[in-house]
Amino acid sequence: MFAMFRLLCFSIIVAVANSANIFAIFSVPSISHQLVFQPIWRELSLRGHKVTVVTPNPLNDPTLTNLTEINVSYVYGTVSLQFLIDNSNLMPDQLVSMSVDHYVKPLIESQLNHSDVMKILKDNNSHFDLVISEMICSPAFGFAYKFNAPLVGMLSFSDLSAAFLAIGNPLHPILNPDMLLGYGKQLSFWQRVMSTYSQIRYVLRYDYEIMPELDRIARKYFGDDMPYLGDIEKNVSIILTTHNFITSKPKPTVPALIEIGNVHLKKNVKLPQDLQKELDKATNGVIYFSLGSNVKSANISSQLRNVIISSFAELPYTILWKWETDHLPGKPDNVITRKWLPQEAVLAHPNVKAFITQGGLQSMEEAIYYRKPLIGMPFFADQMKNVRSIAEHGIGVALNTDTLTKEKLKSAILEVVNDKKYKEKISELSDLMWDQPMSGLDTAIWWIEYVIRHKGAKHLRSPLLDLPLYQYLLLDVLAFVFGVIATTLGLLYAAYIYTKPVIQGVVGKNKVKSN
Known part of the structure; x- marks a missing residue:
């Protein structure tokens, strides 16, 4: 005791x-x-x-x-x-x-x-x-x-x-x-x-x-x-x-x-009951659309918003859109909006087929963990690079908001949902990402x-x-090497100039003797 x-x-x-x-x-x-x-x-x-x-x-x-x-x-x-x-x-x-x-x-x-x-x-x-x-x-x-x-x-x-x-x-x-x-x-x-x-x-x-x-x-x-x-x-x-x-x-x-x-991944996050029912009955498939916390969907230009809305209206899927105000002008019947969404819980739902994202690092990590193919729509900072990597790794499609049209967005969504290669690739990368010692x-x-x-x-x-910058860039070493080379070439040239008359004289005498 x-x-x-x-x-x-x-x-x-x-x-x-x-x-x-x-x-x-x-x-x-x-x-x-x-x-x-x-x-x-x-x-x-x-x-x-x-x-x-x-x-x-x-x-x-x-x-x-x-x-x-x-x-x-x-x-x-x-x-x-x-x-x-x-x-x-x-x-x-x-x-x-x-x-x-x-x-x-x-x-x-x-x-x-x-x-x-x-x-x-x-x-x-x-x-x-x-x-x-x-x-x-x-x-x-x-x-x-x-x-x-x-x-x-x-x-x-x-x-x-x-x-x-x-x-x-x-x-x-x-x-x-x-x-x-x-x-x-x-x-x-x-x-x-x-x-x-x-x-x-x-x-x-x-x-x-x-x-x-x-x-x-x-x-x-x-x-x-x-x-x-x-x-x-x-x-x-x-x-x-x-x-x-x-x-x-x-x-x-x-x-x-x-x-x-x-x-940051929490896992086992629960959906609100009303949203759970909406996603459960969307057996045709759900496309989740969020531009993250820094880019507000409500602040994008009306031209871009109309392109997105017109594309969504022609899709056979339910669209879950993080929209930050009470009213989305021209909202199609197949679109559900919420001011804020528990993103992990949404991505974990089996009816979600693809995720339209601005390319935030945390959003991409969540999508990879829950194996949801991506459609990237970047706006600033590291989003450009991140969205480019989506296409390079074959886990989705990258779009440019400056040149986006209804047809391009619709085509990208249909391709990512219907082509199995995107789902297979992101599942493969998910296995790799989570195989870590700690x-x-x-x-x-x-x-x-x-x-x-x-x-x-x-x-x-x-x-x-x-280290001073000049040492890190090897500027002193390069200056020394080039100095040695320049000095050697200079000495050789000076020796040539100095001995040129002597050489020419000897050659000239040899020519006279031979003649």
Whole structure:
């Protein structure tokens, strides 16, 4: 009995010793971003860690006694990604620069001015063992300086050039072009030229314009004693980035870049009773149509909306459409609308035959898991690249909203539903995606606790971060090689010029003697 008591006490002491005080800030007001991170902060709190999270989408779960959520949901009304949709033809460096002005700056300042966040900022006795932050909201990295704590970065998408620069991961404009370019697997010659040009512009602009501006914002809240924000960013312990091999090509990664996937999948989600009945009786088949949380169907142009409606009206299927207002003008009889839908539960229903998507990463992961072929209709950001990958992997059809017609949309839906190759291919890829040694959530938690246990992960830091650009690009080596070649050729030429008269004299004398 006494031995059991001692064992229990020891277990309690170990549990307390292994628990950590974690501060996390997930700033982006988009449910698709938050859904990826929610299971992580939930699981950390369940494991005994004390977690404080700044989020626009709190879980509000009273059973999570170790979790404190600072609700910043009001930011949904302060920023919009419409500028990215309207300017999707700009270069990546231009889009990122615009994002700082129109999105990151007002977003992060609004959250840092929240009374509960300010209380933490002003409390000199506040202590945290770890800071977790989204990589696209860099000013929040200042919390790592304030608490003198290691930093873990997170991304809800892959292939972001800024994250690669922060972690010292090699950037290759041909093998892994910036996701904002929207290129596919194989690049044409001009795409390779543009990708190289784009990367040079991005690196220069990020280092000399974007990061200094982000640093200026951070200093308003963390003080002028704070190290340069770019240096804090480059000392991030690890970056956890959502990834799957469908939307992102295989690439070399440094140890501190950890790829996770399928973190947000809940499974066994139930449909509302009324919707369950609607889908059950749709034995002819259901086409699910959603443009995600950032692109609103209600905001698309009337021309595009009419093209979609006229196409749906001629289909023999029930259409389930995520439409965000009470009334859809010209709604056909075979269309059911809802302002919000439990997407996993919809995709799990056996009568759903295909999914029309904007190409969001989480939507694609869900479709692959539930083996539903896709019709891609992208609008901005990584959606272009993701939708292109749908066609490249043979799991659906890619459409262009700029040139979309009723016939093209109708033809694409009928092809995806009736041609078995799409269903077979997405089932094959689903098997591959889920054949993993660890789940994405378990991988994320293990690495976060690894950073906590070792108070950082400096030993994983890429040596690339300490190399000057000219050394990384081998400019000094190339200059030396070309210098040696030029010097050798110069000496040979000088020797030839110097000895030319002598050679000509000897040759001339030999000719006279022979004559």
